[in-house]
Amino acid sequence: MTSSIVTTTSSTTSGSSSTSSTTSTTSGADTSSSTLSTDTITGVTYSVVTSPTSCFALPTPTSLLSKIPYADDAGTGLDGPIDFYFNPDNSPAGVLGASVNGSYYAYDISDPSQLVIILPEGELAVITTQGVTIYAADCSSELSVEIDNFIDQIELASTNSTDVSKRHRSRRSSHRMVRRTETNFAADIALFDICGNPDTSSPVVSVGQSPCALNAANGGDYLFTCQYPGANSDEAACEATVSKDIGYITGGPLGTLTNLEGAATVLAIIFRRQALAVIAAIFDAPAVAAGVGALALAQIILNTVGADNIASTICGIMHKDEAFVISVDSGVEIDNIATITAAPISTLSATITVSANTDASSTCSTSATSSPTGSCEGGATCGGYVGCGDNPGLDIGECFCGTDADGNGSCSISVECDAATACSTNADCGGGSCIIDNCCGFPVCQSICGNAPALTKKNSRGYANGTMFSHGIWINGSFMPNVG
DSSP states (O other), rough: EEEEEEEEEEEEETOOOEEEEEEEEEEESSSEEEEEOSSSSEEEEHHHHHEEEEOOOSSOOHHHEEEEEEEEEESSSSSSSSEEEEOOTEEEEEEEEEEETTTTEEEEETTTEEEEETTTTTTTTEETTEEEEEEOOSSSEEEEEEEETTHHHHHHHHHTTHHHHHHHHHGGSSSOOOOOOEEEEEEEEEEEEEEEEOOOOOOOOOOEEEEEEEEEEEEEEEEEEEESSTTTTTTHHHHHHOOOOOOOHHGGGGGGGOHHHHHHHHHHHHSSTTHHHHHHTTTTHHHHHHHHHHHHHHHHHHHHHHHHHHHHHHHHHHTTTOEEEEEEOSSOEEEEEESSSSSSSOEHHHHHEEETTTTGGGOOOOSSSSOOTTOSSSSOOTTTBOOOOOSBBBSOOOEEEEETSSSSEEEEEEOOOHHHHGGGGGGGGSSSEESSSSSTSEEEEEOOOTSSOOOOTTTTTTTTTTTTEETTTEEETTTEEEEO
16 A cells, blocks of 8 residues: 655744745655654654554553552652552563553563553553654554654753652652561471481472572481572562562663653653644654653652562562472482471471482392391380390380281381381382381381491481381480380
8 A cells, every 4th residue: 555755844943933844745655754843852753654564562461460559658649559560470570550640551661772651542652762652552553753862852851840759869768778588497307218327418408499508417417597488489589570670760761761750741742743743642642741750750659669678568469478399309309398388487307218219228138037136036016115136225216126017026227107118018128127016007117227327316406296206206305115
């Protein structure tokens, strides 16, 4: 489709009504253009394109985004809170919104090279350092307004305009810039191989995707300091993104546009000038100036409260009660030991048998019924255990007589019930004994006494109160044998 291109050049002298102009007509696409020169802004060129080959659109329409309002009494003129938009996966969308005088404006602030305003009737305005382009709501046409040295001219022309942010700059000191505080908690992890040997494979403990810091290691016992929600959490990533996006506005859009209220005033003047006014009205261009003015009001709140404070509040709401899995990676398997929605108040303890560590089975005894000197004859059951073997006694990790799955007496080492491997035959235990009728209440694998190190008392920290073992229970800091 073709039509005429009409190019008009005009100049207006300040304080004079005289105007000179020239007009030329040629054949081409559906485009009209005009160059204006006013006493305020010079070098203004506009063009209108119908059925443009491309049209700007948000990556995800705002109708598909969720939003969280941020309310603060620092700003005046806004109808309500500033809305922060989030993608369906709860990540920040780089879009905020605000209403002024009953009209709602949304802003795409994800790209520092441009400021995108979604106008109340659906038109989109893209402001760059070269000027403004407005797209019709249905993308059927576009209005492009180019201005020589756009940002410099706006800043110069708006020098005498009142800068809203300056009026409130003294209020910034009343808000301390802070980020979300991580909450530390301790995790005590005991690792054993399938023979009951301490596993010294230097495990990695993580809260979600955030690794914990190893404080101490003693054999197979590891003490970590973890943080909730963690440096690599979605909430932390959310805060970093929202804070960055806010900084784009508070630092001046496009890098140098520091006086948004002045810019709104200048844009309003441009869109009212001569021939451009009629076309500007068709594209609702005056709303662009109003939208920049609304952003100036929002800028007050963003500047006053601070990017980090707002990001912490908004992202804290978005990710409230988010569950985090605490995992232990031994290098050969990953075990999830807990799911938390808040930092544990007390030390989080876990004992893990690394069942995937098949190399450990080669160190176990191959005889399920063999016993060292002082072995058992007929075995025993919970309530009647006696000590035996190289480490006789009835304390944690000592050897005692039990009855294996074949009905033979076996002198083996006690195990913690929660970490024990259930069994039905001696063959299930990789060279150990399947001890039946024990205090755990189900048959468990135990290492033959003398073939594996004993359990420890986890130094002075002790086990959790009520921890069950195959030959007793841990109560109030001490072990009580033969209590199931």
